[in-house]
Amino acid sequence: CYKIAQISKDDNSQLAVCRVLLAELEAHKDAWPFLTPVNHKVILGYRKVIKRPMDFSTIRRKLNNNLYFSLETFMGDVNLVFDNCEKFNEDDSEIGRAGHNMRKFFDELLQLKK
Ligand SMILES: Cn1cc(C(=O)NCCN2CCCC2)ccc1=O
Numbered sequence: 490c491y492k493i494a495q496i497s498k499d500d501n502s503q504l505a506v507c508r509v510l511l512a513e514l515e516a517h518k519d520a521w522p523f524l525t526p527v528n529h530k531v532i533l534g535y536r537k538v539i540k541r542p543m544d545f546s547t548i549r550r551k552l553n554n555n556l557y558f559s560l561e562t563f564m565g566d567v568n569l570v571f572d573n574c575e576k577f578n579e580d581d582s583e584i585g586r587a588g589h590n591m592r593k594f595f596d597e598l599l600q601l602k603k
Contacts, residue, residue, distance in 0.1 A: 501557065511558060515545050515549075519590045523574070539573045541569060564599075
């Protein structure tokens with residue numbers, strides 16, 4: 490029984506870390522391109538180019554619906570946001586730079602939480 494309790498406690502503490510990390514990402518000044526899903530009706534070509542769209546509001550919903558089982562699965566979706574951004578935007582563009590800044594910020598957050 491103790492072992493089962495121990496596993497679930499770790500998951501809960503890991504998920505608590507995910508909530509803190511997501512709140513810090515959402516609060517960053519360069520988070521604006523990533524707060525809501527990219528509107529592919531407005532951003533031409535996005536649906537064709539980006540096979541797995543992801544954004545912070547979707548991550549928030551998945552976290553609230555208990556769809557992340559570990560810090561690793563949460564990190565997979567956060568990195569997907571930044572990988573999509575690099576694929577679709579020039580590095581030397583406002584959104585491209587925001588994506589690089591946010592990825593650096595996230596990597597630094599993870600170092601602190603270790
Ligand atoms: C991540 N990403 C975002 C966009 C974008 O334009 N987002 C809308 C941003 N607007 C700001 C106020 C309302 C919405 C385009 C390409 C892309 O890769």
